[in-house]
Amino acid sequence: MSQHKVVLLLGSNIGDKKNNLDHALERLKEVGDILKNSEYLTSEPVEFVSSNNFCNIASLIFTHLSPIQLLNFIKKIEIEMGRLNDSKISGSYTDRIIDIDIVTYDALKFSSERLEIPHTKHLFERDFSRILLKDFI
Numbered sequence: 001m002s003q004h005k006v007v008l009l010l011g012s013n014i015g016d017k018k019n020n021l022d023h024a025l026e027r028l029k030e031v032g033d034i035l036k037n038s039e040y041l042t043s044e045p046v047e048f049v050s051s052n053n054f055c056n057i058a059s060l061i062f063t064h065l066s067p068i069q070l071l072n073f074i075k076k077i078e079i080e081m082g083r084l085n086d087s088k089i090s091g092s093y094t095d096r097i098i099d100i101d102i103v104t105y106d107a108l109k110f111s112s113e114r115l116e117i118p119h120t121k122h123l124f125e126r127d128f129s130r131i132l133l134k135d136f137i
Contacts, residue, residue, distance in 0.1 A: 003063065003064060005104075006061050007059070007060055013095050017055035020055075034060070038057055042054065
């Protein structure tokens with residue numbers, strides 16, 4: 001079974017944010033090995049207004065899952081942790097207990113209705129992501 005190198009970004013701006021991230025990372029160990037995590041970074045919400053700042057972390061994992069299998073597992077984690085609104089479906093951002101994005105998956109370039117790899121907003125447009133990803137990409 002081949003292993004794929006994947007960079008993820010995780011964020012939370014509701015409840016015990018750091019604990020939410022740690023819980024999601026623990027769940028991700030079910031489908032891969034975590035090789036490296038960034039430091040935690042606090043950032044203001046991007047593309048929506050909220051008084052709740054985010055706690056973010058980047059993670060480098062190896063997984064045997066395909067991109068869509070990994071996305072499905074991530075969505076399962078988000079729903080189980082209480083995330084109610086998916087921005088891809090609703091078209092807008094809101095406060096969230098957990099958000100997990102696949103930033104890169106090997107050197108793959110992939111685009112579908114549900115998933116874009118690489119995640120260009122995180123690579124090029126968002127300051128907090130560039131800070132977190134500087135040692136990963």
